[in-house]
Amino acid sequence: MSRLRASRHCFRGWDLSEDPYKVLGLTRQASQDDIQKAYRKLAKKHHPDLNPGDRSAEEKFKQVSQAYDLLGDEEKRRRFDRGEIDAQGMERPQHRFYREYADAGADHPYASRAGFDDFADADDIFSQFFTRGGDRFRNVRMRGGDVRYHLRVDFLDAVRGARRTLTLPDGSSMDIEIPAGVEDGQVLRVRGKGAPGLNGGEAGDALIELEIGDHPVFRREGRDIHIDLPITIDEAVLGAKVEAPTPMGPVTMTVPAGANSGRTLRLRGKGVQGRTKGDELVHLNVVLPERIDPELESFMRRWREQHRYDPRRPMKGAA
Amino acid sequence: MLGETEVVALVQGLSRRRLRQWVQAGWVLPAQDEGGSGFSEIDVARARLILHLQRELKIGADAVPIVLSLMDQVYGLRQELRRLARAVEAQPDAVKQAILRSAGGL
Numbered sequence: 278m279s280r281l282r283a284s285r286h287c288f289r290g291w292d293l294s295e296d297p298y299k300v301l302g303l304t305r306q307a308s309q310d311d312i313q314k315a316y317r318k319l320a321k322k323h324h325p326d327l328n329p330g331d332r333s334a335e336e337k338f339k340q341v342s343q344a345y346d347l348l349g350d351e352e353k354r355r356r357f358d359r360g361e362i363d364a365q366g367m368e369r370p371q372h373r374f375y376r377e378y379a380d381a382g383a384d385h386p387y388a389s390r391a392g393f394d395d396f397a398d399a400d401d402i403f404s405q406f407f408t409r410g411g412d413r414f415r416n417v418r419m420r421g422g423d424v425r426y427h428l429r430v431d432f433l434d435a436v437r438g439a440r441r442t443l444t445l446p447d448g449s450s451m452d453i454e455i456p457a458g459v460e461d462g463q464v465l466r467v468r469g470k471g472a473p474g475l476n477g478g479e480a481g482d483a484l485i486e487l488e489i490g491d492h493p494v495f496r497r498e499g500r501d502i503h504i505d506l507p508i509t510i511d512e513a514v515l516g517a518k519v520e521a522p523t524p525m526g527p528v529t530m531t532v533p534a535g536a537n538s539g540r541t542l543r544l545r546g547k548g549v550q551g552r553t554k555g556d557e558l559v560h561l562n563v564v565l566p567e568r569i570d571p572e573l574e575s576f577m578r579r580w581r582e583q584h585r586y587d588p589r590r591p592m593k594g595a596a
Numbered sequence: 597m598l599g600e601t602e603v604v605a606l607v608q609g610l611s612r613r614r615l616r617q618w619v620q621a622g623w624v625l626p627a628q629d630e631g632g633s634g635f636s637e638i639d640v641a642r643a644r645l646i647l648h649l650q651r652e653l654k655i656g657a658d659a660v661p662i663v664l665s666l667m668d669q670v671y672g673l674r675q676e677l678r679r680l681a682r683a684v685e686a687q688p689d690a691v692k693q694a695i696l697r698s699a700g701g702l
Contacts, residue, residue, distance in 0.1 A: 378638035
């Protein structure tokens with residue numbers, strides 16, 4: 278729609294988004310033949326070459342051509358008449374009517390009990406049929422409906438567990454406990470926090486679907502957390518004690534002498550928390566200093582004279 | 597899930613303020629999360645419907661909840677009727693015939 282508005286500013290007085298029928302001086306009942314005739318007449322009259330010096334003729338001519346492009350093509354005309362495309366032949370967003378959702382099932386927040394609540398007191402087949410809930414054929418008291426919510430959870434909160442306060446549409450709030458180790462898409466059920474029950478029935482539950490965010494450092498695979506930990510060449514060669522981040526805070530770990538890139542160290546119990554604790558798997562990554570200083574360079578030159586090695590030997594003949 | 601801004605952009609003529617009023621009044625029921633309201637497609641369609649009721653059909657703010665409630669009940673009834681029809685449909689032929697006879701359908 279903003280596109281239509283924008284085009285209004287382009288040409289003073291002439292509006293490209295104008296009704297193409299009006300542009301051709303026709304009604305919607307016009308035949309294809311009428312359309313063609315009207316177009317030819319107007320195109321002749323407004324052709325820019327026949328109207329030198331009349332700037333508006335050019336715009337008018339464009340407008341007439343555009344109207345004819347649309348209405349002269351039977352298929353495009355039909356689509357325009359149905360409102361599927363606009364006067365410039367652009368697709369219009371298709372609005373789906375409310376009934377398409379409301380009539381598609383009862384799984385939406387506006388689903389109504391359809392005024393059957395009073396049937397629930399009567400002891401007849403209707404009350405049994407129209408009484409929802411787990412105990413349809415015995416208990417005429419109705420349990421309240423479950424209400425669905427969506428909650429975005431921080432990566433670390435999902436790993437460690439957290440408490441959150443949700444504000445409900447009616448302004449009230451609900452404290453929920455996010456247990457450690459919840460997974461993306463998991464649904465938490467909070468008993469009694471859904472719609473109130475009827476005729477003394479218990480309240481429904483709140484169903485909270487969790488969406489768990491990513492983390493720039495930690496990756497999660499099942500119960501384990503993975504990180505890539507950069508180490509320096511001297512730490513790799515000589516071994517070192519280094520600090521590694523874990524979801525529970527940094528821990529000091531020992532990098533053994535000779536640890537290579539790709540070597541994985543396991544920090545027990547530092548993964549996803551919960552009843553069974555996962556581990557954190559630290560993938561070492563040897564990183565050269567940002568600038569190779571002359572000392573390192575000359576050392577390497579000397580070193581390789583005596584200690585050449587070929588880490589690619591196992592790949593020889595791979596293809 | 598759509599945010600307020602997206603809903604306002606999708607429904608021509610709808611202002612953020614008005615949408616908030618509707619949510620406040622319970623006419624539109626978005627899902628709630630920490631980032632605020634999350635609207636789904638049915639909420640957008642319902643907002644468009646409410647705007648149409650008010651603008652084109654000149655239904656006043658007092659009457660809108662009545663209209664919405666009646667509509668919700670009709671859709672609810674249609675669901676129940678479908679459920680009942682499916683239940684009848686699932687019966688053996690003899691039972692089906694008997695039900696239709698006593699309902700005056702035959």
